[in-house]
Amino acid sequence: MNKSISFCGVSFPNPTVLASGILGVTGDSLKNVARNGAGGVTSKSVWLTRHEGHPGPVMMGTEHFYINAVGLPDGGIEKAKEELGKYLEWKERVPLIGNIVAGKISDFENIAGQMEQIGPDIIEVNISCPNVEDQFGRPFACSCPDAGAVTKIVKKVVKKIPVIIKLSPNVSNIGEIAKACEANGADGLTIANTFGPGMIIDIDTAEPILANKVGGVSGPGIRPLAVKRVWDTATAVKIPIIGMGGVLTGRDVIEFMMAGASLVGIGSGVYYRGAEIFSKVNEEIDEWMKEQGVKELSEIIGKAVKK
Amino acid sequence: MNKSISFCGVSFPNPTVLASGILGVTGDSLKNVARNGAGGVTSKSVWLTRHEGHPGPVMMGTEHFYINAVGLPDGGIEKAKEELGKYLEWKERVPLIGNIVAGKISDFENIAGQMEQIGPDIIEVNISCPNVEDQFGRPFACSCPDAGAVTKIVKKVVKKIPVIIKLSPNVSNIGEIAKACEANGADGLTIANTFGPGMIIDIDTAEPILANKVGGVSGPGIRPLAVKRVWDTATAVKIPIIGMGGVLTGRDVIEFMMAGASLVGIGSGVYYRGAEIFSKVNEEIDEWMKEQGVKELSEIIGKAVKK
Amino acid sequence: MHDIPKVLKIAEVRTENPTVKTYVFKSGLGAKPGQFVNVWMPRVNEKPFSVAYCDDKEFWLTIAAVGPFSKKFHEEFKVGGKLGVRGPYGHGYTVLKDKHIALLAGGYGAAPMYYLAHEAVKNGCKVEFIVGARNKDLLLYTDRIEKMEGVKLHIATDDGSMGRKGYNTVILQELIAAGGIDMVMTCGPEIMMKGAMDICEKAGVPIEVSIERYMKCGSGVCGNCCVDGLGVPVCKKGPVMSGEMARKIDGLAKWHRDNVGMKVSW
Amino acid sequence: MHDIPKVLKIAEVRTENPTVKTYVFKSGLGAKPGQFVNVWMPRVNEKPFSVAYCDDKEFWLTIAAVGPFSKKFHEEFKVGGKLGVRGPYGHGYTVLKDKHIALLAGGYGAAPMYYLAHEAVKNGCKVEFIVGARNKDLLLYTDRIEKMEGVKLHIATDDGSMGRKGYNTVILQELIAAGGIDMVMTCGPEIMMKGAMDICEKAGVPIEVSIERYMKCGSGVCGNCCVDGLGVPVCKKGPVMSGEMARKIDGLAKWHRDNVGMKVSW
Numbered sequence A, B: 001m002n003k004s005i006s007f008c009g010v011s012f013p014n015p016t017v018l019a020s021g022i023l024g025v026t027g028d029s030l031k032n033v034a035r036n037g038a039g040g041v042t043s044k045s046v047w048l049t050r051h052e053g054h055p056g057p058v059m060m061g062t063e064h065f066y067i068n069a070v071g072l073p074d075g076g077i078e079k080a081k082e083e084l085g086k087y088l089e090w091k092e093r094v095p096l097i098g099n100i101v102a103g104k105i106s107d108f109e110n111i112a113g114q115m116e117q118i119g120p121d122i123i124e125v126n127i128s129c130p131n132v133e134d135q136f137g138r139p140f141a142c143s144c145p146d147a148g149a150v151t152k153i154v155k156k157v158v159k160k161i162p163v164i165i166k167l168s169p170n171v172s173n174i175g176e177i178a179k180a181c182e183a184n185g186a187d188g189l190t191i192a193n194t195f196g197p198g199m200i201i202d203i204d205t206a207e208p209i210l211a212n213k214v215g216g217v218s219g220p221g222i223r224p225l226a227v228k229r230v231w232d233t234a235t236a237v238k239i240p241i242i243g244m245g246g247v248l249t250g251r252d253v254i255e256f257m258m259a260g261a262s263l264v265g266i267g268s269g270v271y272y273r274g275a276e277i278f279s280k281v282n283e284e285i286d287e288w289m290k291e292q293g294v295k296e297l298s299e300i301i302g303k304a305v306k307k
Numbered sequence C, D: 001m002h003d004i005p006k007v008l009k010i011a012e013v014r015t016e017n018p019t020v021k022t023y024v025f026k027s028g029l030g031a032k033p034g035q036f037v038n039v040w041m042p043r044v045n046e047k048p049f050s051v052a053y054c055d056d057k058e059f060w061l062t063i064a065a066v067g068p069f070s071k072k073f074h075e076e077f078k079v080g081g082k083l084g085v086r087g088p089y090g091h092g093y094t095v096l097k098d099k100h101i102a103l104l105a106g107g108y109g110a111a112p113m114y115y116l117a118h119e120a121v122k123n124g125c126k127v128e129f130i131v132g133a134r135n136k137d138l139l140l141y142t143d144r145i146e147k148m149e150g151v152k153l154h155i156a157t158d159d160g161s162m163g164r165k166g167y168n169t170v171i172l173q174e175l176i177a178a179g180g181i182d183m184v185m186t187c188g189p190e191i192m193m194k195g196a197m198d199i200c201e202k203a204g205v206p207i208e209v210s211i212e213r214y215m216k217c218g219s220g221v222c223g224n225c226c227v228d229g230l231g232v233p234v235c236k237k238g239p240v241m242s243g244e245m246a247r248k249i250d251g252l253a254k255w256h257r258d259n260v261g262m263k264v265s266w
Ligand SMILES: Cc1cc2nc3c(=O)[nH]c(=O)nc-3n(C[C@H](O)[C@H](O)[C@H](O)COP(=O)(O)OP(=O)(O)OC[C@H]3O[C@@H](n4cnc5c(N)ncnc54)[C@H](O)[C@@H]3O)c2cc1C
Pocket: C036, C046, C047, C048, C049, C050, C051, C062, C063, C064, C065, C066, C067, C068, C069, C070, C071, C108, C111, C211, C212, C213, C214, C215, C216, C239, C258
């Protein structure tokens, strides 16, 4: 049985990837996730310079959904150099996806170039955070020209490693947006960021609970919505996809792969099953492969779509 | 303590309303829901003539979400005359919302006129079903001109009873769509229909499980997304709102009301707690009102928004 | 709270008669007699079927080929075939202890009644099992029932090709008249069950019936299976219910409703 | 799986010293000593605080006014004030049975240590409670601790205004040297806890420490509280952990990280 997946030419020992913004604040925290069995890890979104997040509460979960408005806090690219550098020196490491973010399209050039120098295996471009709209307006991932323009500018500077674009699920034309990225040279896509935004209100105080009032929704309740976004993308483009949204079990990972994902991200799942979710999910995948007689996991990618 | 709500001039004994498409296939099934404590009931969407739904499976639930693609099966307006007529004759009845649907904008004129003759308290216009896209294209609720045009045509014929428009949550500009309806005379809005569509795949057969492949997502996992849609609508228009999406408890009903809903629909909740959900939720509202010293439930409408 | 279909493989197919087959699945289900499952044929449709037998290791479905779905099912599904099952749904029959009961079965109703007999006998009941059919070739499960200890088989056929000629309700009436029957359970055509209800009411014997309606969700949501009069979904408040409750159904044994909720005569 | 804040009313406010107040809530929490909650001030912020006492009917939080949140908290929250609480989160201290233990507290660390002492005594432990502060006015909880049966209070102040002059770790060292201490638990400034760890290691006495880092989610998701070296979130794998584990933290008592994950010296 072989669970390894080749994605944009990078070999991942298994299809599970730590989603951006969960745990990956420092080099050592990324190592910790890798030790727990992730096939790859993604850094928290890195800005060029220090960026304060929102005040608290910034995130919380119920059994059905997770909601967050962290507001992309980050120490900036200098911190990333130290932390990601530390991770990259580690011998037992799995592939690192360096996630970058910027407020203006033109700013992506600088941050992308600097991220490439740090040397992750892949650069992921976050153009889809729903929690900084007050500051930066609708995400670039909500418009074909914007998504295309960001892709183009990043691909212009990043020459040595693959570039993937992280899209928003909060559009009615994700296939079109995906095509715009593909046409501008994207090597892959991450489908998708959080849904909404959504809101939860405390009824005893009549106050929205998140300090930011609204937040992106993830977790098990939105999984069918995310699977459909991956399906829609897989039928629109040829470049490979990292699927994510509500993955809790090995069966969920396989569902995303059958819908067209090559790799599958896990974020909120860490809330539901701890950082140990990676090894648990991989065991569940093993069981299923054994039961169904699947030898080569990569063969199931897009299996439900192709039928 | 008073839980009654006046909505578009119609008095509802409590804020819970049976959502369209759940249980309300016959006159007697509507009575059964009213006996279970609903403050109002909505008919399944009525077509002018018989309309076959999709083959099965058409719906199913997990603890986190409900997904359906029934495909709006209906016997047509003649059946509605008999069934809704039977309900309307019943002395102990609560308000009836007659939900109508059509495939072309111009078809709404005829069905709306005939529904008005049946005599429900309110007409709800379903322009937002995500499960008949293959047949009819993107729902009218996804475009301001379309949503406005349907409203106008219905308001042209329906003179004696209020008309509310049921919108889709799958747009990025629900406030604008709501305004288009308001500008064309809508008396209220229902926020909202199901999310997505979404998809669930059986991994042992690599087949999407719903026969229609995709289906609208509802249930507790999407509640924060629905609350935000209600909030966005309440801040955009002055006409009253029926909020819905994932309501399971009395606290959920209050949350929707604080976000701006006057009445709150319950659909998938019937899956999670049975038809008895209406009386249970009302008891939970009573408890909360007692605990917090709220005498007049209507006073909490929009309380979180106004702050 | 989880009713996503579970995909199972058919372990065995038994031909019961020219139009009825029994499918065996090697998997526990935890169903009580009278409960049903929704059976999913990928890319075709999903339909409700009663559990014909069930223990820790296996369960059976007995399927009559009557229309597009069931005929396709018979044609396509061989041993090893994969299909989805969700459930069990609904209320089952009361399984009494140490009583004398009569079971009245018509058509594929013999299958769930067989399972009920099995459980009742385990519980110390004495069982009168009355099976009816148009003719001998359409009788179901009689070989199995005959072999059961504690169960007495009574047969009626319309044409008299086996057992008594005429309706099986006549046998029920005689057994009740003879005295000692504590309760009656029935599954089959609604007109037959209605007949049994009338007999039992007169005799003051309690009865449970199984009310089938066009079903979709199986879990009390879609409303397609709501019976008139009561207004409740029988997938949830039934299919098995007391004769008393069934009597409140408007149009009992007269009409049911189709896939869009239109009335159809039985 | 549910960590939405529960809104509670403040039942009582106790002034501990000029900058520290204890807030009492009449509600069970089910927290163990050493666990913490996230406290939400609507429209302001949310911050972690240790549980200072907890039983079936009430719990306490002891809050030092050190910055914008905690100062605003002191100003705005009177009896009847409404705020949100979620948790308890994290690992607490081991509550031993019938042992002789030493508790070493610095700053607001005296509050959770008080709760631990309370539980340990209930469990038959003999407790040496060592409290330290810069001066007498900043000592916390000493009145309460003094009254506890089975607990011996030891005080150290930097300026000698009460108890021994100097670090409280000196008292710990003496108690251990005297023999009979089975285990040490400590909560307070990291440099103090590090000192205690060194003492215990030399003496071969087990120790538990409470590692505080900048926290947001409290549930092992955001990663802001991950300690270097181990890489694990201390909101989940801590805050209380063994000295052995704490020793693997890079930068222990040297640096922590701020709200965006940048290193800051203690
Ligand atoms: C609770 C319950 C238990 C049942 N148990 C059995 C069983 O053990 N064995 C068996 O052979 N059959 C059983 N049936 C009936 C079975 O579901 C139908 O025979 C089958 O769905 C027919 O589908 P078709 O496409 O082959 O025929 P069609 O030509 O579509 O229909 C033939 C008949 O079946 C009815 N039917 C069709 N679809 C449904 C549906 N979704 N729900 C209910 N009735 C339907 C029709 O109203 C019609 O009377 C049961 C039905 C119910 C409601």
